[in-house]
Each structure stands twice: as C-alpha cells, then as structure tokens.
Amino acid sequence: MHNLDSDSEDELPPGWEEKSTEDGNVYFVNTCNNKIQWTHPRTGHKKVIPKDLPFGWTKTMDENGKPLYIQQETGNKTYVDPRLAFAKEEKKHVNDFRQRFDGSSTAFQVLHGVDLSGKYALITGCNAGIGFETAKSLARHGCNILLANRNMEATQQAIEQIVKDTKVSEDNLKSIYLDLGSLNSVKKCAMAVRTVFSNHLDMLILNAGVFGLSYEETEDKLDRTFQVNHLSHTYLALLLEPLLKKGSRVVFVSSESHRMASLKNVFVKQNLAHPKDQYSTLIAYNNSKLYNVITAKILSEEWKHKGIAVNSLHPGNMVYTNLPKSWWFYQMLFMMVRPFTKSLQQAAATSVYVATASELEGVTGLYFNNCFYCEESALARDKDIANEIFSISLGMIEERVGRDNIEKYVDKYCNRKENAT
Template identity: 55%
Template sequence: MMNLPESDSEDELPPGWEERVTGDGSVYYANHLTKNTQWTHPRTGKKKVVLGDLPYGWERCIDKSTGKVLYIDHENHRTTYTDPRLAFAVEEKEHINDFRQRFDASSTALHVLHGRDLTNTTALITGANTGIGFETARSLLKHGCKVIFGCRNVRAAEEAIEKIRQEKSTAAENCEALHLDLTSLKSVVTFANVVKVKYKVLNAVILNAGVFGLPYSKTEDGYETTFQVRKFDTGHNLSQYFIT
C-alpha cells in the first residue's frame, strides 16, 4: 500500500493525481508524478463510473484540431476538458446506505437536479421571485416541473417569470404567480385555499421565504414580524394548510 498524505476526506485525490473518465463512463486516475494510470481510486481502492446524460445545458463534442473531447456549458458560456458528470461519479457497487455527502456549497440547483425528469409534477416555492428561491424555480422548470411562485409582491414575481420566459430553453408557461404575504395569516389561508382549488396535487412545498435584519415590529396578527414569517414558512410549516 503506497504511503499517501493524510486527508480529511478519503475521496480526496493525493497531490499529483487527476480523475478522468473514458467515453463509456469508466473513471480512471492519472498520476502525473509517475506518469501512470489506474482504474482504482488511489485512496479507497474502489472503482467508479459516471451514469446518465450530461447535466442540463452541456454538450459533448470533439475538438477538430486536437481530437480531444470537449464539454461545452451553454448556460455559463464556458468550455472544459473535464466531464461534468465526474462530480457525481458513483462506486460501481455503491451501497444503498452510503450517506456520504454528494453536494456542498459550490453545488448549484442544476447539479442537484441532474438526471431527474420532473414532468407532470408541481412545486410551490415561497419567495420565488429572487435569490435562492428564483434559482430553485428556474432549475425545476428546466427539468419539466410546474412551479407556483408564492410571493408577497406579485408584480416582482411576474417580472421574475418574464425573465425566465426570455430563456427560450425554459418552459415558462409552467409558472404561475400567486399572492402570499406571510405577515398576514389571513393571506396564508386565502393563498392555501386558492392553491387547493387550482391544483389537485402538490409534489413539493419549498419553504424559502424569509425576512432578516428588520427593526422590531408586529404583524396584524400580533406576532413579531421576523418570527411570524419564519414560523409560518418553516417551523409552523405552511404545508399543513394543504392537508385535506
């Protein structure tokens, strides 16, 4: 067994090593120090494979001048020689109860949804007009999901939907903006009733809305504003209003 530098992660490659993938999806490892390659991970001794299609917006092509395989990310307008599926490579006999973390702070919503077909599903996202909520909605739409934007500012929600609509690759007709003001329990109940009438099934309720750094104030229901918005979007759980 070779003597390798210590690491906090058994899956981290030692210095001088590079992870690559063949055309049929088999992962191999190149040691630039010894100029050798091998099929097994230098730390774990296990083999890996990449499965499924390329992530949304990616294209595989051949560089005519060099004959090398290129991967083009049309979403972010960049090109790389590294197969983007390597980030999601799995061990050939991956155990069902292997709960090692697959995503981190650098992962995007498109990465998390890679390979999923969400056609004929419906998701409700609170605060979907901006930030994390907007990127979540945008990514779900790209994978075929219908998305309900539950927002306090309906005009801002409609502008966000229009922004998505301008991306011709996204089915923005699967969006709908509905008014939801979490500082008003009356608004929460009204919103829930409208959704239940218009949609037979909700496959996901993504509780994203929130406020931060406000001066002390109370809602019309007598609760401190930050507490009510977060309580009824997470702790109290808005989804309870959709249980019939």
C-alpha cells in the same frame, strides 16, 4: 460522519483510465496491461454515474458507429461520456457524502449538468433577493416553479425577468397569492396548490422572511416576524404534506442567528411570539430562525418513513437583499458590508444544493451552511425543547384556524403534553 479526504485521493494513478457502461456503472482500465476492474485503484471504492446525460447534452454516433456526445449550448463534441464528470462513490451510509461546494460557489455551479425537467417546486418569498435567484436557477435547468408571494405585481415582473434571463418558457412559471401574515391565506394557498401541481411536489422551499421589524401584529394577533418567518411556514408545510412523495425535499431557510435565540418565558406563557411589552427586534428574529431549524428536525422524523427529506440551512451572513428595508440603519449597515458578503447567486447556492444535490438523496434532519452539513445550536438539538416548541406552534395554529388537515399532529404533540399532566 462524513469523509473529508482531499480530492487528490480520487486522482487516477498513471496509466489508468476511467470509463462507463451504458447502464451507469464506472470501471477502470489499466492501459499498460489492459487490466479492467470495478473499483477505483486508489480508494478501492465503486463509483456510479447518472443513467441520463447531464442537462444540455445529447448522444449520437459518428461515421464509425462510435458514441459521440454534443453539448447543445456550445456545440462542443467529445467521445468521453459526460456522465463521468458526475460520478460518485457508492454510499455505505446515507449521510456519507463529501463536500463538493463551499461559500464561494454559486447556484449555477451547484446545478451544472443537472436536469430538472418534469420537476415541480414551490418557493415562498421569491419575487426578489435570494428567493428570486433560487427560482431563476432552478427554472434555468427545466424546473417548473410556483412563485408564492404577497405582491402579485412584483411576482409577475420576477417571472418576466426570469424568462428574459434564462430563455425558459413562461409556461414553466406560475404565481400564487400567499400572505404569510394570515393563516387563512396560508390555508387558501395550500388548497389551491393541489390543483396546480397535479398531486405531487418535488421541492418545497420555505424561503420568505422578514427582519428588523418593529413590533407589528398580524390579523391573527401575532408578532409579524414570528408568524411570517415560522408559524405560517410550519402551517404551509403541514397542509402540503399530501403533495410530498418519496424523494420530495422540504427546505427551511433559517439563519446562523438561531444560535443567539433566547427562550426566556416562552414555555411559561405557552406563546412563542415575542410579547409587545418586551419586544426585541433581534431576539424575535433569532427565535424565529431557531424555530425553523427545530420544525425541520421534527418533520424530518415525522416524514422519514415516507422518503421525504426535510432540512434547514443558512444562506449567508448579511447578504444584501430587501430583508433590512424596515429601518435605515440596517439598510446602511448591510450596504457597508456588501463587498465582503455573498452575492445573491452565492447566497442561493445552499438552498439549491439542499433541494437538488444527488448525494443528498435520503439525507434528512440536517442543518447546512456553505453547501455542507454543520452542527446546529444546542437548543436546536434538544429533543424535549423541540417537542415543546412544535406543540405550542400547533396549539397557536389550532386556536386561530382550527385543526382541519393537521389533526394527527395536534393529537400527537398537544395531547401528549395533556396526558403527561
């Protein structure tokens, strides 16, 4: 599916130079015989570059009328077109992309040279931890961010910290109240978002999550881990569909823990929330992360014809955040392994990569780890199970807040099951 050739194959043979045209095409010059060709002399593939300069670069002319490029932050000047650093091979298939980053990459490295000016992103759970790093990284490159959180005081502090760290204008950062423990709050938030983003949303990053909670019911009479991690995010994505246009990307932050999910009695009871009398903190979390992957795959198929990409990902193992704050044992465990796990910048890298990478244009329905595609669990790949999970989720939403704005999905998935019987 992917070309995993080493980068050495891209190296030019001696005597060859790589150059670019104004309209974003790459050509190759043999300096020995002045031969020019459009394909790479080693790979035989064509390459293209972005039409716009990388973020932070401007173009001028020297005294001889020759193009000169200036890096605004450092003042460095060069005659080499900086777009060449972002040249990529023309794809033969939408999923034909090579790995550029890995588990040690940071969000800032992923975004190097990327200009997100004029883009709009909504991120849930971003007043601290991985979500905060994701918001900060995107804002640093010009993206307008809507921070959707429950704690408005902490959100304002996060905005002030982002402005301090990145020097971006506070006008690019807005907050909105969102309590994922309340489906009514999700509905109010989604309706309000339309007035903020002028009917379009480029990135929807569903990052918020809880872990290690003992059994606790929300106002909707559901296990909080299940509702916060899965059901409310599913509902939010469906309600924001009208803002998603061709090229928009939806990112579900899941976990490798989805591989340890257990669906025992789920289909018998038609209830995805973990029951109180059999409650297991870890299984409740693992299941919610499986539902994230499944929902992303379902919506990727539903929205593919619109050009909306929906993918899921694992940010990193036991990253030190506020996630384990519910129990002292988890806090101690996460602290002990902190030197061996990803930093917050590294943990945010895959979210940022999936939300912005140019090679992922049109790529949908995949699961990512360490900034690259990997195969999800067998349960997540089972289409019958996926349809059943999505159907039950819709039924649980409809039972509590009605079917307004999600009618077509309720009719398609819930009625299909009724018709089958």
